[in-house]
Amino acid sequence: MKKTSIDLILNEHRAFESVLTALREFVDGIAAGRYTADFGLLAAMIEYVTEVPEQVHHHKEDEYLFARLRLRAPDAGPLIDELMRQHARGPKLTAALERALIHYRNAEKAGLDAFHNKVNEYVDFQWQHILKEERELLPLAQERLLADDWAIIDAAFLTNHNPWRGVEDEYAALFERIVSLAPAPIGLGGSSANQGFRTAD
Ligand SMILES: [Fe+2]
Ligand SMILES: [Fe+2]
Structure with a gap:
């Protein structure tokens, strides 16, 4: 069956969420002493969370999905x-996340709390964004x-239909590196079981 853009958007959201979840779980685990900082x-x-939404996802939503919906549903403005x-x-x-990571790297434990807060703020923000698109915008788009x-x-x-591999495979190595x-x-982290990352269908 032909993939529609709705399927592709949802698939891109799931790929992005898997990295967001991994980031949060890893930093929570560092703060709790379960993992060593890497x-x-x-x-x-x-x-990944800086590049992929910018290079792969958001501009297509802005320029195509949102632009067409604005024409058909002025009330969605x-x-x-x-x-x-x-x-x-x-x-x-993401720039603030990067700065907080540099500070954490330099200040070690003293920088962990600030970095942890930035990670939580970022993951919560993106989670709400994805929910808003899936619960409000996509149903309206399907209707109008x-x-x-x-x-x-x-x-x-x-x-660029495969967010697991990225644009022209550009992000494949990055995603694989995160998983490994x-x-x-x-x-994977040295184990053969990979339960934390969702894999492509
Ligand atoms: Fe979006
Ligand atoms: Fe989106």
Whole structure:
């Protein structure tokens, strides 16, 4: 069966959420003394959550899905404005995460609390964003958009249809590195069981 852009959006959300969950669980575990800090892994996770939404996902929502819905459903304007403001806020939060990670790396334990807070703030923010899209925007899009709109949106989303491998496989190595470095049960971390990461269907 042909994949629609709704399936692709949901699949991209699940890939993003798996890294968000892994980041939160790993930092919670460091704070609780269950894991040792691995700055290479933390940097890779932050690189993924910085790059993939920006390079793969948000611009397609803004330029195609949101733009077509704005035409067909003028009453969705405030919701679309809010989601676009959240897209614009993402890079500021990931820049703050990166600064907090550098501080943690330099200050060691003294920087952990601030970094932990930034991780929680970022993960909560993105979680709410995804929920808002899935509970409010996507149902409205399914109700109001026409076949011509979907043809345009599908074409845009199909240009990079596999978020598990990234744009032209650009993020494949990064995702694989996160999975292999993350300690079990979050990732593989030397074990053969991988329960923390969802895998592509
Ligand atoms: Fe979004
Ligand atoms: Fe999204």
